[in-house]
Amino acid sequence: MARFSPLNWPVVRQLTTPDRFGRGEAVTSRQTRDLKPRTATADRVVQSVCPYCAVGCGQLVYVKDDKVIDIEGDPDSPISRGRLCPKGSASEQLVNAPGRQTQIKYRAPYSTEWQSLSRDKAIDMIAERFIESRRRWWQDTDEHGRPLRRTMGIASLGGATLDNEENYLIKKLFTAAGAIQIENQARI
Known part of the structure; x- marks a missing residue:
């Protein structure tokens, strides 16, 4: 000293x-x-959008050795002007949290254990259940013979962690399948 x-x-x-x-x-x-700033050692900076709500705040993602080391608000974003809420500021934990699940888990009815599934197997199971629910609960007409062409067996509650494009495609998919209960958490 x-x-x-x-x-x-x-x-x-x-x-x-x-x-x-x-x-x-x-x-x-x-x-x-x-x-020295903790971001000074980053290999690159990638612009992104916060995944939490529908506001779409801009983020700067600092990457070193292909690992996210920090996320900050993007001052060039016309929406947030460099500011992030507490959830947006902590979004680095989405990819670096030690308890993050990286495998698809499935728990069969009445089972007490989770089992890992392959992506293809999980997609097939979801598609089969979706089609069966649509078929079972399909309403072609009401009691007066008026056309309904809907299913009451499928509903969608979207999350704000999806971006606008994903929510748009989900809305189109469920509408095309005949579902009428389509909602999004960001709108509630």
Whole structure:
């Protein structure tokens, strides 16, 4: 540690430098001057959109060695102008959380254990159940013979972590399948 000297006092530096009001370099400690931003070591910066709500705040994703090291608000975003809510600020945990599930898990009815499934098997199971529910609960006409062409066995509740394009495609899919209960958490 350097030897203490009254010449290093901020008030002395303030009086002996052009920073007379003590708003800059004169009152900055050596420790503060030596600090480096945690994003300085990033290999690249990628622009993204926060995945949480439908606002669409801009994010800067800092990547080092193909791993996300930090996420900050994008000051060039016309929506958020560099600001993020607490959830958006913590969105780095979406990819780096140690408890994040990276496999598809399935628990059979009445089972107490989860089992891993392949992606193809899970998609096939979902498609079979979707088609069966649509077929079983299909209503072609009402009691007066008026056309309905709908199913009451399928509903959709979308999440705000999906972007606008994904929510648009989900809405189109469920509408084409005849579902009428289609809602999104971001709108509620």
